[in-house]
Amino acid sequence: MNWLEVHIDTNHAGLEPVEAMLSSLDVDGVVIDDETEFREFLEDNRQYWDYVDEDLSRRMAGLSRVTFYLQSDEAGFAKLGEVRLALEGLRAQGQDWGSLIMSLDNLADEDWENNWKQYYKPIEIGERLLVVPKWETVDPGERAPLYLDPGLTFGTGDHATTRLCLTALEKEIHGGERVLDLGCGSGILSIAALKLGAASARAVDIDRMCLDVAYENAALNGIGKDVYTVEVGDVLANGDLRASLGGGYGVVLANIVADVIIGLAPLARSFLKEGGLFLCSGIIEGREAEVAERLREAGLTILETREQKGWYAFTCRQGPAEGGN
Structure with a gap:
C-alpha cells in the first residue's frame, strides 16, 4: 500500500488551529514538530553539547510543522482537496499562523499537481460568471469565463x-x-x-x-x-x-x-x-x-x-x- 506524507508548515501559534481543522476533517494521528519545543529542548539540555548543527537550527527557525499520512488513492487525494480548501479558510482569517503551505514527500510535484487537478472543477458564480481552472475545456454559454491557475497556493x-x-x-x-x-x-x-x-x-x-x-x-x-x-x-x-x-x-x-x-x-x-x-x-x-x-x-x-x-x-x-x- 502506498502512502502520502503530507506536511503543513505553520508556526507555534498555528499548531492548534491546524490540528483542529484536520480533526474536523477526520484527519487524526498527526505528528507535530514545534520550534518552541525544539528551542526549549536545546536550552534545557545545554550541558550535553557545545555545538548545534547550524543547518538544523536554520531549518527549525520560525517553523512548526504538522505531518499526517493518507493512502495514495482516490480517497486520499479527495481528502487532500478538502484539506486544501480548509487551509484557504484559515488563511482568510488573517491570523499570524505562518505560511500554512501544504507539501508532500515521496511524490513528485508534477504528479501531485496532476492528481490534484481532478478535484478542481468549473464553478458557477451568480448569474454571469464561470470560474474555470486553466486545464479545463468548457462551453461557458452566456457566462463570462474567468480562467485561473490554482497553482499550489x-x-x-x-x-x-x-x-x-x-x-x-x-x-x-x-x-x-x-x-x-x-x-x-x-x-x-x-x-x-x-x-x-x-x-x-x-x-x-x-x-x-x-x-x-x-x-x-x-x-x-x-x-x-x-x-x-x-x-x-x-x-x-x-x-x-x-x-x-x-x-x-x-x-x-x-x-x-x-x-x-x-x-x-x-x-x-x-x-x-x-x-x-x-x-x-x-x-x-x-x-x-x-x-x-x-x-x-x-x-x-x-x-x-x-x-x-x-x-x-x-x-x-x-x-x-x-x-x-
Missing part, C-alpha cells in the same frame, strides 16, 4: 468570502468602471471585474508572490498591462502608495479580514468617486456588526449585506444613497 474562488464578493461584483459592474482591488491575492476579483466589462483595474497586495500570480492569471484571460496593473505594498501604512493609486474609482474591492477592512474604511472614500461602491468581504460571523458600524462611521452607506457559511460581505456606497441599508 491560491484557490479558484470556491471559498465563501470570494464567492460573496464575486456575486456582489457581477451585480455592480455594468461596463466602463475603474476598479481598485485591495489585497488582490490571485487577482480573481479585479480580473473578474475586467471580464464583466470594467474599463481598467489596479490591484495591490502586501505579498510579492501575488504580483506574478495575478499577472499570470490576467494573461490567461487575455488581459494585458494596458488595462491591468498590479503593485506590491501596504496601503494602510504607505502614504506614497495611496497617493500613487489616486482616486475616482467606481468600485473598490477588499476581500481580506475584519480588522483590515476596519482600517481601510476611512480610506475607502478617498479612493472612490462620488457614488462609487466599496465591496468588502472576509468578515467572519461575530465581527459583522462591528465592521458595519465602522463603515457607517467612515461615511459609507451599506446598501446590501450578504452571508454564506458564517462569512459576511457588504456593498457600500460613497456619499448619500436612497433606501438606507
Whole structure:
C-alpha cells in the first residue's frame, strides 16, 4: 500500500488551529514538530553539547510543522482537496499562523499537481460568471469565463468570502468602471471585474508572490498591462502608495479580514468617486456588526449585506444613497 506524507508548515501559534481543522476533517494521528519545543529542548539540555548543527537550527527557525499520512488513492487525494480548501479558510482569517503551505514527500510535484487537478472543477458564480481552472475545456454559454491557475497556493474562488464578493461584483459592474482591488491575492476579483466589462483595474497586495500570480492569471484571460496593473505594498501604512493609486474609482474591492477592512474604511472614500461602491468581504460571523458600524462611521452607506457559511460581505456606497441599508 502506498502512502502520502503530507506536511503543513505553520508556526507555534498555528499548531492548534491546524490540528483542529484536520480533526474536523477526520484527519487524526498527526505528528507535530514545534520550534518552541525544539528551542526549549536545546536550552534545557545545554550541558550535553557545545555545538548545534547550524543547518538544523536554520531549518527549525520560525517553523512548526504538522505531518499526517493518507493512502495514495482516490480517497486520499479527495481528502487532500478538502484539506486544501480548509487551509484557504484559515488563511482568510488573517491570523499570524505562518505560511500554512501544504507539501508532500515521496511524490513528485508534477504528479501531485496532476492528481490534484481532478478535484478542481468549473464553478458557477451568480448569474454571469464561470470560474474555470486553466486545464479545463468548457462551453461557458452566456457566462463570462474567468480562467485561473490554482497553482499550489491560491484557490479558484470556491471559498465563501470570494464567492460573496464575486456575486456582489457581477451585480455592480455594468461596463466602463475603474476598479481598485485591495489585497488582490490571485487577482480573481479585479480580473473578474475586467471580464464583466470594467474599463481598467489596479490591484495591490502586501505579498510579492501575488504580483506574478495575478499577472499570470490576467494573461490567461487575455488581459494585458494596458488595462491591468498590479503593485506590491501596504496601503494602510504607505502614504506614497495611496497617493500613487489616486482616486475616482467606481468600485473598490477588499476581500481580506475584519480588522483590515476596519482600517481601510476611512480610506475607502478617498479612493472612490462620488457614488462609487466599496465591496468588502472576509468578515467572519461575530465581527459583522462591528465592521458595519465602522463603515457607517467612515461615511459609507451599506446598501446590501450578504452571508454564506458564517462569512459576511457588504456593498457600500460613497456619499448619500436612497433606501438606507
